[in-house]
Amino acid sequence: xxxxxxxxxxxxxxxxxxxxxxxxxxxxxxxxxxxxxxxxxxxxxxxxxxxxxxxxxxxxxxxxxxxxxxxxxxxxxxxxxxxxxxxxxxxxxxxxxxxxxxxxxxxxxxxxx
Amino acid sequence: xxxxxxxxxxxxxxxxxxxxxxxxxxxxxxxxxxxxxxxxxxxxxxxxxxxxxxxxxxxxxxxxxxxxxxxxxxxxxxxxxxxxxxxxxxxxxxxxxxxxxxxxxxxxxxxxx
Numbered sequence: 001x002x003x004x005x006x007x008x009x010x011x012x013x014x015x016x017x018x019x020x021x022x023x024x025x026x027x028x029x030x031x032x033x034x035x036x037x038x039x040x041x042x043x044x045x046x047x048x049x050x051x052x053x054x055x056x057x058x059x060x061x062x063x064x065x066x067x068x069x070x071x072x073x074x075x076x077x078x079x080x081x082x083x084x085x086x087x088x089x090x091x092x093x094x095x096x097x098x099x100x101x102x103x104x105x106x107x108x109x110x111x112x113x
Numbered sequence: 114x115x116x117x118x119x120x121x122x123x124x125x126x127x128x129x130x131x132x133x134x135x136x137x138x139x140x141x142x143x144x145x146x147x148x149x150x151x152x153x154x155x156x157x158x159x160x161x162x163x164x165x166x167x168x169x170x171x172x173x174x175x176x177x178x179x180x181x182x183x184x185x186x187x188x189x190x191x192x193x194x195x196x197x198x199x200x201x202x203x204x205x206x207x208x209x210x211x212x213x214x215x216x217x218x219x220x221x222x223x224x225x226x
Contacts, residue, residue, distance in 0.1 A: 031212060040122070042202055042216040043157070050211055058213070059114065090156070099145035099164075099206050102214070104156040 003027065006091050006105035013085075013112050021076045021108045023091035029103070030096035032074035036060060037088040037107070046089075049074055050096045078110060085112045115140040115207045119217025126193050127225055134220045136203035137185040145206040146179060146186045147214070152199045160201075161188070193224045 004025040013019045023032065031050050035043040045058030049068040063082025068074055074093075078085045088109050092102040116139040126132050138146075147162035163170045163177045163186065170177050174193075179186040190197055200221050204214040 033213075035216075040218055042117075042119075042218040043204075043214075044216070045213060048211070048213060059215075094212050097211070099212050101147070101159045101162075102149075102157075102212070104158070106156050 004091060004093050004103055004105040006089075006108050009106065009108060011108060011110045013110065015112055016080045018080060019078045019085075019110060021078070021089055021091075021110070023074045023076065023105060024072055025074075025093045025103070025105075026072060027093055027103060028071075029093035030071065031094045032068070033092045033094075033102065034058075034064070034066065034074070034076045035090045035092065037090055043090065046076065085110060115143060115205055115215040117203060117205050117215045117217045119203050119220060121220060122218065123221045123223070125223045125225060128193060128195060130193055132190045132193055132197070132222055132224075134188045134201055134203070134222070135185060136187070136205075136217050137183075138205040138215075139184065140205070140208055141181075141184065142208045143205040145212075146177070147204050148177060148188050149202045149204065149216075150199045151202065151219075157202060190222075193222075195224050195226060198222055198224045 007022045033048040034046040047066045049055035065077045090107045091105040119136045144165035149157040150160045151157040176189045200219045203217040207213040
């Protein structure tokens with residue numbers, strides 16, 4: 001069953017702790033993305049990667065880091081430097097090099113206590 | 114960078130009526146405009162998209178129109194049904210391609226019986 005899987009679905013962390021959100025896809029897509037969704041603000045791009053071992057900052061990259069060591073995987077680390085980390089995080093993938101459909105995961109809801 | 118404004122933020126219609134959601138964008142270089150539907154608790158899914166060389170596109174009860182001169186595009190849903198109730202996001206491609214999208218803030222559509 002092809003698709004994009006995010007884990008965990010819900011995550012609680014204390015302030016000051018780093019946390020890593022997992023994103024795996026078996027769609028053979030080269031491009032992967034991380035978006036943050038907050039009520040009333042739509043989806044905002046955090047980081048994106050067009051190919052393995054390469055990634056670029058999106059609009060709100062401060063306080064986040066990513067890696068792209070494998071084509072299938074694009075984990076996002078929310079660091080203690082992120083001032084307001086509580087949010088819903090969506091990972092997506094697509095065919096690289098062209099505008100087209102984004103395939104989203106089911107999201108991870110992070111709550112920082 | 115690109116800025117996308119979406120209106121209205123909430124929309125309530127009677128079943129069978131039409132619904133229209135409007136978006137404006139700022140970057141004249143944007144050339145790809147998708148619409149995503151997000152049902153409660155689910156992932157966003159592409160419902161229709163349009164490219165800048167086309168003025169209108171239709172898929173059954175859903176249509177999108179694009180006015181490049183005025184830099185606005187709209188989603189039209191006819192004969193609305195309860196299952197159309199969801200949050201709808203418009204988006205525009207960012208300058209530089211690579212399928213990087215700027216999303217609008219979303220419209221909560223409620224179709225009442």
